Amino acid sequence: xxxxxxxxxxxxxxxxxxxxxxxxxPSLKWQQINTDTVRVxxxxxxxxxxxxxxxxxxxxxxxxxxSIGPLEKKVSIVLQNQTLQSNGYVQxxxxxxxxxxxxxxxxxxxxxLNWIDQLAVHEYRHVxxxxxxxxxxxKVFSILGGxxxxxxxxxxxxxxxxxxGDAVVMETALTPQGRxxxxxxxxxFRGLSLAGKRYAYMKIRNGSYRDYVPDHYPLGYLxxxxxxxxxxxxxxxxxxxxxVRFRGVFYPLSHSLKKRTGxxxxxxxxxxxxxxxxxxxxxxxxxxxxxxxxxxPVAKPVTNYNYVYAAGDKEWIVLKNAWxxxxxxxxxxxxxxxxxxxxxxIMYDDFFSYRNGRIVWAAARFDARWGWKDFSVIRLxxxxxxxxxxxxxxxKFFSPDITQNGQQVIAVATTxxxxxxxxxxxxxTSAVTKQLPNPDNWYYTYPRFTQDEQAVISAVxxxxxxxxxxxxxxxxGESTMLTPFSYTVIGIPVVQGDTVYFTSGVKDxxxxxxxxxxxxxxxxxxxxxxxxxxxxxxxDSLVFNEFTIKGYKLYRAALNRPAWRPVDVxxxxxxxxLQPQFKEGGNILDRVPDxxxxxxxxxxFTRPFNFHSWVPSFNDPDYGISLIxxxxxxxxxxxxxxxxxxxxxxxxxxxxxxxGGWFPVLSVGADYTINRNGLDQNRQRVYWNEATAHxxxxxxxxxxxxxxxxxxxxxxxxxxxxxxxxxxYKGNDLQFLSNTLIFNNQRIKAVQNxxxxxxQYLAVQYNSSVSGLYAEQLYARLDQYLPGxxxxxxxxxxxxxxxxxxxxxxxxxDNFVYARGYNTPLYTSIYKLGANYHLPLVYPDxxxxxxxxxNRIRANLFYDYSMANFSRANVNQNTRFTSAGTELFFxxxxxxxxxxxxxxxxxxxxxxxxxxxxxxxxxxxxxxQQLFNY
Numbered sequence: 037x038x039x040x041x042x043x044x045x046x047x048x049x050x051x052x053x054x055x056x057x058x059x060x061x062p063s064l065k066w067q068q069i070n071t072d073t074v075r076v077x078x079x080x081x082x083x084x085x086x087x088x089x090x091x092x093x094x095x096x097x098x099x100x101x102x103s104i105g106p107l108e109k110k111v112s113i114v115l116q117n118q119t120l121q122s123n124g125y126v127q128x129x130x131x132x133x134x135x136x137x138x139x140x141x142x143x144x145x146x147x148x149l150n151w152i153d154q155l156a157v158h159e160y161r162h163v164x165x166x167x168x169x170x171x172x173x174x175k176v177f178s179i180l181g182g183x184x185x186x187x188x189x190x191x192x193x194x195x196x197x198x199x200x201g202d203a204v205v206m207e208t209a210l211t212p213q214g215r216x217x218x219x220x221x222x223x224x225f226r227g228l229s230l231a232g233k234r235y236a237y238m239k240i241r242n243g244s245y246r247d248y249v250p251d252h253y254p255l256g257y258l259x260x261x262x263x264x265x266x267x268x269x270x271x272x273x274x275x276x277x278x279x280v281r282f283r284g285v286f287y288p289l290s291h292s293l294k295k296r297t298g299x300x301x302x303x304x305x306x307x308x309x310x311x312x313x314x315x316x317x318x319x320x321x322x323x324x325x326x327x328x329x330x331x332x333p334v335a336k337p338v339t340n341y342n343y344v345y346a347a348g349d350k351e352w353i354v355l356k357n358a359w360x361x362x363x364x365x366x367x368x369x370x371x372x373x374x375x376x377x378x379x380x381x382i383m384y385d386d387f388f389s390y391r392n393g394r395i396v397w398a399a400a401r402f403d404a405r406w407g408w409k410d411f412s413v414i415r416l417x418x419x420x421x422x423x424x425x426x427x428x429x430x431x432k433f434f435s436p437d438i439t440q441n442g443q444q445v446i447a448v449a450t451t452x453x454x455x456x457x458x459x460x461x462x463x464x465t466s467a468v469t470k471q472l473p474n475p476d477n478w479y480y481t482y483p484r485f486t487q488d489e490q491a492v493i494s495a496v497x498x499x500x501x502x503x504x505x506x507x508x509x510x511x512x513g514e515s516t517m518l519t520p521f522s523y524t525v526i527g528i529p530v531v532q533g534d535t536v537y538f539t540s541g542v543k544d545x546x547x548x549x550x551x552x553x554x555x556x557x558x559x560x561x562x563x564x565x566x567x568x569x570x571x572x573x574x575x576d577s578l579v580f581n582e583f584t585i586k587g588y589k590l591y592r593a594a595l596n597r598p599a600w601r602p603v604d605v606x607x608x609x610x611x612x613x614l615q616p617q618f619k620e621g622g623n624i625l626d627r628v629p630d631x632x633x634x635x636x637x638x639x640x641f642t643r644p645f646n647f648h649s650w651v652p653s654f655n656d657p658d659y660g661i662s663l664i665x666x667x668x669x670x671x672x673x674x675x676x677x678x679x680x681x682x683x684x685x686x687x688x689x690x691x692x693x694x695x696g697g698w699f700p701v702l703s704v705g706a707d708y709t710i711n712r713n714g715l716d717q718n719r720q721r722v723y724w725n726e727a728t729a730h731x732x733x734x735x736x737x738x739x740x741x742x743x744x745x746x747x748x749x750x751x752x753x754x755x756x757x758x759x760x761x762x763x764x765y766k767g768n769d770l771q772f773l774s775n776t777l778i779f780n781n782q783r784i785k786a787v788q789n790x791x792x793x794x795x796q797y798l799a800v801q802y803n804s805s806v807s808g809l810y811a812e813q814l815y816a817r818l819d820q821y822l823p824g825x826x827x828x829x830x831x832x833x834x835x836x837x838x839x840x841x842x843x844x845x846x847x848x849x850d851n852f853v854y855a856r857g858y859n860t861p862l863y864t865s866i867y868k869l870g871a872n873y874h875l876p877l878v879y880p881d882x883x884x885x886x887x888x889x890x891n892r893i894r895a896n897l898f899y900d901y902s903m904a905n906f907s908r909a910n911v912n913q914n915t916r917f918t919s920a921g922t923e924l925f926f927x928x929x930x931x932x933x934x935x936x937x938x939x940x941x942x943x944x945x946x947x948x949x950x951x952x953x954x955x956x957x958x959x960x961x962x963x964x965q966q967l968f969n970y
Contacts, residue, residue, distance in 0.1 A: 056407030057670050058696020060118060066669065068638035073097050077638050077668065078115040081453055085137065085152055087633055089113060092156035095628045097164075100210060100620060103269045104161070104202075105168030105277070112668045113159075117452040118409040120384045120400070120432055122146075124155045126162035128183040130648045132668050133159050138450055139497075141385045141434050141481050143525040144220045144539065144546055144569065147213045149501035153625055157210050161203040168273075169194065172281025182649030182663075191933060193279040193288050195241065195301075201256020202272060205264070208257075209618035211625055213501060213523045216257055217614055219541040222316075223567045223583040224250030225258065226545070229313040230320050230565055231585045237302045239881055241932040242889040245359075245788050246879040248338045248585050261616060262308040267297065269619045287886060301886075315613055319544050320565025328564070328591035331579065332372050337788060340587040343528075345390040346574035353377070353390045354581075354590070359787040360827040362743065365395060365417075368590075378417050378424060381742040382784065387482065387528070389437045393419035396427070396436045396445055404737045405699055414445055416463060427463040435482045438463070439489050446492050448480045458483055458492060460510065473513040478506070482528045486553075493518070493536055495526035500625070504606075505529065505536065505551060518556055522606035532573040537561065539568050543609045548580055550600065559600035562593060640697055644672040657683040671697035686711045703732040703753070712759075724768075728757040734776075744795075749778045770846055771807040776800070782821070790874045790894060791830040795821040803848045811846035814839045817853065824873060834870035842908040855900035855917040857943030857957040861950060863904035863915075873897045889929045896923040918946040923961065938962050 065080040074093045078086040093113070112132040122140035126133040139151035147154065169190045170178055178186035208214030215221045228235065228250070235249065243249045263271050275292045278284070284291025290301035299307060331352075332341070339358040347353045350370035357363040364379040365388060380388060380397050388397035395417040403409035414428035414436050427445060436447040445461045449471070456479050460470040474480075478496040485492060486507070496506045502521035508514070518536070519526075527539030527546065536551045542560075546567035550559045562568060564582055571580035578595045581588040608615065647665035662677025672695050679688040692705030706729045713723045734751025752775045759768040782795035797819040805811045815838045822831040838852045842864045854860060855868060876894045883889030902917040925939035939961040945954065 057673065058698075058701060059407035059409075059670060060116075061406045061409065062640070062697055064118070066638040066640065067635050069633045069635055071633070073110060075110065075112045075668075076115065077112060079117055079452070082115055082117060083635055085115060085117075085454065086635070087631070088152055088628075089115065089135070089156055090633055091628050091631055092153065093160055095624060096157065096160045096210075099624070100161075100206065101164060102273075103264075103620065104164045104273055107168045107170060109167045109170075111163045114668060116408050117454070118406070120410050120412060120434075120450075122151070122384075124159045126159050126166065128166055128187040128648075129664075130646055130666055130668060131166065131183055133163060135159065137454060138432075139479055141387065141448070142527070143481060143495065143497070143503060144218065144527045144541065144567075147207075147215060147218055147501070148497045148503045148523070148525050149207075149211055149213050150497075150499060150625075153211065153501070154207060154214075157214075158203045158207050161206040162199065165194075165199060165202065165276075166190070169276065169280045171277060172283075174280040180650070182647075184649035184651060190280055192931060193282065194276055195252075195289065195932060197241070197252040197256035197259060198272070198276065198289070199256070200253045201258070201260040204253060204257040205260050205618060206620070208616060209620035210623065211501075212623045213525075215253070216261065216616055217523075217610070218525060219543070219545045219610070219614065220567045220569075220583075221254055221257070223545075224248065224585075225254055225309075225312070226316040226320075226566055227583050227585045229309075229316045233585060234309060234313075237305045238883045238886065238889055238932065240305070242883065242891060242929045244879065244881050245876075245892050246337065246881060248587065258308050258312060259305065261618075262311060263304075264618065271296070290886075312613070315611065319611070322563075324563060326562040326564055326593050328562075328580075328582075328593035331368070331370075331590040331592055334586050334589070336586075338585075338587045341581050341590045342386065342588055343388060343570050344572045344579050344581055344590060346572045346579070347390065350574070352572065352574070352579060352590070353395070355380075355386060355388060357386075357587075360789065361786050362784055362793075363786075377419070379743055380415070382740060382745070384412065385434055387435050389435075389484075391438050392440050392442065394438055394442045396438045398433045398436060398447065399742070400740075401430055402738045402740050404739060405735070407738065414447060414461060416442075416445075418442070427466050428461045429466060429468065431468075433459070435480075436461075437482075437484050437492075439485055444469075444489075446483050446485060448483060448494075456480060458494070458508065470510070472508055472510070481526075484529050484531050486531055487533055493529050493531055495529060495538065505538065507553075518551055518553070519558065520606045522608075524606055524608065526605075528570050530571055530573065537571050537573065537578075539570065540605055541610075542603060542605055542607065544611050544614060548578065549603065549605055551605075558603055558605045560603045561595075561600055640669060640671055641667075642669075643667050645674045646672075647674065653677075653679070657681050660688075669697075671695060684711065684713050686713070700733045700735050701751075703730075703734070705730055722761065724762075725760040726757055727760075728755055730755040743783050744781055745784060746781045747779070749776070751776050769808040770805055770811065772803055772805040772811060772848075774848075775802045786827075788828045788876070789830070790828060790876065791832060792821045793823040793830070797821075799851075801851065805846070809845040810841065810843055811848065812841040813848045815851055817851075824875060826875070828876050830872075830874040832872040832874065834868070834872070836870075837865075837867045839865040855902040855919050856898060856921065856941065857900075857919040857945050857954075857959075858902075858917045858949050859951045861904045861915060861917065862906055864907045866902060866904040868900060868902040870898065870900045883929075886932055887930070889932065890926060891929065892927040894925050894927065896925070897921075898923065915950065916947050917949075919943045920946070925961070 067080050069076045069086050069090045076086045076090045114134045117137045119136050120138050121136045122138050123136045135155045140146045174186050174189045177189040204215045208216030278292035279289040282288045293304050294300045337359040342355040345353040352368045356366045362379055365377045367375045382400040384400055398412040399415045401411040401413050411430045412433045413426050413430050414433055416427045417424045432450045434448040436445045438445050449457050449459045457474050458472040458480055459468045462469050480494045480496050483492045483494040491507050491509050493507050497503050503526045504521045505518040507516045525541045530537040534553045539546050540549050548562040548568055548571045550561050566583045568580045568582050576595050577592050579592050581590055644667050645665045646667050647663055649664055651662050651664050653660045658679050658681050660677055660679030662675045665674040674693050676691045686709055688707055688709040690707030694703040708727045710725050730753050732753035737748045739746040755772050757770045761768050777800045779798040782792040785792045799817045801815045803813045817836040820833040824830050836853050874896045878893050880890040899920045904915045906913045921943040923939055923941045927937050930936045941959040941961055943957045
């Protein structure tokens with residue numbers, strides 16, 4: 037039960053992280069297509085996209101249910117067109133989906149299908165999963181706990197690899213492409229197989245801080261497709277039905293697999309690998325593979341070298357992304373020496389271009405208030421000056437390339453209404469000087485200037501999702517087809533003289549191909565055992581990056597033109613396993629009708645309360661349960677709940693409502709607390725009930741840019757509180773303001789880094805009565821994050837101060853961080869200085885019984901110095917509290933699903949604790965609160 041409740045909370049936190057509360061400006065007007073199956077909600081002007089989604093959903097709902105189940109429930113789908121993120125999700129609590137409509141740039145990773153079609157097929161499969169997993173125990177929990185109750189149980193019963201793997205299967209079964217037909221989708225498992233590695237199922241499920249581990253998307257596809265191939269298309273419907281009904285209380289999905297196949301989930305995983313690994317190994321072992329030598333020794337930890345460019349005699353420019361360092365662009369020489377040039381910071385796509393000592397990339401920018409409204413700006417770094425500057429207006433740009441003289445940049449531009457173009461930008465004036473015509477609204481990817489800089493070559497996608505290489509004149513705008521359209525994906529082109537090199541998935545892995553512009557013939561340049569992402573030509577050599585289990589590694593091969601083999605890059609040369617024939621009816625995209633549907637206004641306040649779940653909370657000493665609601669557009673949030681405080685023995689009944697649709701976030705609420713208690717001025721314990729009403733306003737701002745994730749939130753709450761006390765106590769009414777400021781500035785960090793190497797967290801809260809009882813409290817805290825002695829070490833310094841009035845009429849909420857090991861002292865003012873040194877100890881990559889898996893064990897060495905002052909009447913007393921010790925933290929995952937950190941703290945007290953004689957203290961720690969004391 038504890039795990040179920042924990043995953044309920046995790047499901048709620050996931051839903052909050054997936055969405056943006058109050059993320060769209062009020063100027064964005066919404067419309068809807070409302071049918072018995074789906075409500076599609078979209079910004080005004082997006083009717084065509086809304087109709088396509090509605091038609092796709094109706095077709096999928098009617099014809100693709102056989103392999104998942106017949107249960108029905110209407111869903112809301114929101115189309116977000118203000119963000120440059122490329123994503124989508126489905127959630128319970130409330131039941132809805134959101135599509136982020138900007139297509140991804142990299143076709144090798146997600147494919148080239150029409151982005152709306154791909155989102156509809158993939159995400160609606162998640163909708164059908166959620167509908168049909170409401171059975172048995174799952175249904176009981178959905179009745180008792182609402183939609184998040186169902187989410188908690190189904191996430192326990194059905195592993196995340198099935199959710200995503202089944203959806204990728206449907207992409208592949210119902211379209212002419214899908215990730216199941218993309219060679220690059222399997223690079224991780226292929227790389228492990230070629231390296232002779234077969235990680236245990238628990239390691240594959242839980243990941244690693246030490247080794248590269250493929251995520252649950254390819255794992256899920258391989259598992260689900262293997263099950264379909266051997267046991268039929270209805271196999272997983274029956275297995276998941278058993279699982280969500282908990283037929284087999286422990287490990288229900290594994291229990292069902294054992295019943296139906298004779299193999300538990302670990303055995304099933306091993307059987308899947310036995311089938312696929314020989315296919316990968318045999319392909320890589322063919323005698324005609326391209327010989328190449330590694331440029332650099334194998335790096336520790338996992339390190340990716342992406343986007344390689346020639347930069348002189350045996351020198352290259354690359355993006356290096358190591359697991360222990362923030363990604364940076366480096367210059368490498370033949371001896372393997374690396375020199376950092378710059379760190380590009382936050383980007384939507386990490387691609388960059390280099391030419392003649394200049395580097396350009398598209399950096400992310402954010403609207404300060406509206407989380408769904410973001411932008412990009414083209415940045416230029418010049419080796420001659422070492423300076424970086426913006427060379428474009430703020431817009432929605434991707435994948436820039438720069439001319440030899442650095443005067444012009446070409447970039448892909450997109451608009452909120454999904455219109456795409458190539459735009460020419462003057463780097464001196466930062467102005468867009470030309471927009472090339474695009475009558476067919478192709479989606480351009482990675483445009484590159486030709487050798488004479490009179491044209492641009494780009495891999496484009498048409499409205500069906502087919503790809504081709506196209507050359508477009510900068511003077512006339514005329515487009516010339518260099519390759520025919522096909523569903524074979526094309527990566528980043530590289531122009532060298534009269535030849536265009538590019539990566540493509542013609543065969544079982546992504547390799548380098550070449551097109552000669554004079555005769556438009558295409559050739560196979562490399563034939564390797566695992567995928568290539570990008571290449572550069574340097575003299576008579578080709579330098580390319582290839583995926584390995586240590587990351588993308590750089591290789592050099594001879595550029596032997598006479599050995600190139602002619603190839604039709606629009607053909608399909610993949611093996612049978614990359615051309616699956618799932619029994620789902622084949623490609624549906626041309627069969628979905630184009631029916632027009634009624635479009636109506638969708639008011640922002642539609643169903644403002646929309647209660648959907650009961651959510652328990654555990655924040656010792658407070659334990660509670662709340663009925664929560666949220667509207668589909670995430671502009672309103674409602675909560676009605678009960679909380680018990682075990683310290684006081686008090687009970688609180690509360691209700692609150694928050695509206696985030698305007699620039700300030702507005703909130704209102706009330707609560708009634710029974711059996712509160714505290715000490716009066718004579719130190720006598722007093723019991724009372726109290727009622728409170730409050731209204732508040734806050735402004736959350738996102739100020740992120742460059743290397744820093746930065747936020748600022750300011751707010752104020754006006755509270756009216758009445759205490760029901762004995763008549764001898766005067767002034768039972770209290771009106772007070774609670775003002776807060778929170779600023780967080782964190783440099784982005786690498787995978788293995790425990791904390792940011794530079795950052796600040798500042799919190800200030802001032803509570804003050806404005807009428808009735810006099811009460812006042814000031815709290816301030818500053819945390820400073822600094823690097824430690826080694827890459828994954830951190831020094832964290834902390835200063836905190838709190839002062840409260842000496843009348844003791846009323847006590848506000850106490851957020852102070854006291855010296856560790858001591859009980860809360862009596863004071864009117866207190867400050868604390870703290871030092872923490874965090875370091876990783878070991879990455880165990882070990883677990884047991886599919887219950888608990890240990891990813892990392894880390895330590896913190898700390899020292900706290902605190903001084904408390906008690907000043908009242910004729911008393912003025914200072915008391916010192918100093919302590920030092922060690923905290924040991926275990927970063928784990930429970931049930932292969934729930935990230936969970938716990939630890940133990942040993943504190944040595946250098947001063948006497950006024951309330952105890954303990955000098956050494958041991959505390960058990962969980963992320964939210966200390967649980968037990970010895």
